[in-house]
Amino acid sequence: MNYECKTIPGHEDYQVDTNGNVWSFKSGVKTAKKLSFRANGYLSVGLSTNGKFKNCLVHRLIMLTFCGESNLQVNHIDGDKTNNNLTNLEYCTASENIRHAIETGLNNNKGESHGRSKLTKKDVMEIKTELLNYVRGMSDDLARKYGVSYYTITSIKGGKRWAHIKIN
Numbered sequence: 001m002n003y004e005c006k007t008i009p010g011h012e013d014y015q016v017d018t019n020g021n022v023w024s025f026k027s028g029v030k031t032a033k034k035l036s037f038r039a040n041g042y043l044s045v046g047l048s049t050n051g052k053f054k055n056c057l058v059h060r061l062i063m064l065t066f067c068g069e070s071n072l073q074v075n076h077i078d079g080d081k082t083n084n085n086l087t088n089l090e091y092c093t094a095s096e097n098i099r100h101a102i103e104t105g106l107n108n109n110k111g112e113s114h115g116r117s118k119l120t121k122k123d124v125m126e127i128k129t130e131l132l133n134y135v136r137g138m139s140d141d142l143a144r145k146y147g148v149s150y151y152t153i154t155s156i157k158g159g160k161r162w163a164h165i166k167i168n
Contacts, residue, residue, distance in 0.1 A: 006065045011049045016065050020058060020084030041081040059084045063091060073097045079106045118148050124162045131157050132167075 005017040014033070015023045022033040022045045035043045035058060043058040059074045062084055072091040076083060079101075092100070100106075119127075127142055131153075139153040146153075155161040 004066075008047075008061055008065050009069070011047050013049065014047055016058070016061050018062070018066065018086040020062060020086075022058060022061065043082055043084060059089055062086055063089055067091065075100055079104050119146060119152075119162070121165060124156060124165045125167055127153065127156055128162075128165065128167045 003018045005015050005023065008014045008016055008022075013024060013026045015025070015030075017023070020043075022035065024031045024033050026048075033045050033047075035045050038044050038057075044055050045058055045061070046053060046055050048054075057074075059076065059081075063070070063074050066086055070091050073094055073096075075090050075092045075097050077088050077090060077100075080088070123146055127146065130138070130142060134157070139150055139157065142153045143150045152161065
């Protein structure tokens with residue numbers, strides 16, 4: 001498969017190719033740079049230019065090099081954060097990027113999938129069942145019982161949180 005390799009703007013000793021590889025020419029010899037995973041799943045690479053070290057996202061370097069600089073976000077069309085092939089990348093607005101993530105099922109931060117959720121689906125079903133027979137002061141009691149805030153319970157009661165969980 002053919003690929004193109006270009007010098008990264010602002011980093012004249014480095015090149016990226018359309019397959020997502022990064023190359024160094026610092027020693028006068030073309031050497032592949034080791035890519036690292038960031039905690040969020042994106043690939044990054046360390047570049048040293050004019051005595052300054054910078055850790056850069058690979059997908060941003062590829063778009064900068066082949067499509068020009070932009071303040072827009074970079075979308076991975078297939079949803080794979082490690083597929084940095086130029087054909088898989090596009091500039092888009094933040095709202096377009098979020099819409100793409102939702103439409104493709106990449107952004108499933110509801111309920112238990114949300115990183116800060118203290119409640120399980122089972123907990124919420126129990127809470128909603130108890131709230132069917134609501135009496136004054138119950139929200140405070142439920143908040144203590146499940147280790148969440150009063151606001152969380154009233155938000156569940158009002159349908160602002162966990163609205164996707166239905167009880168019969």
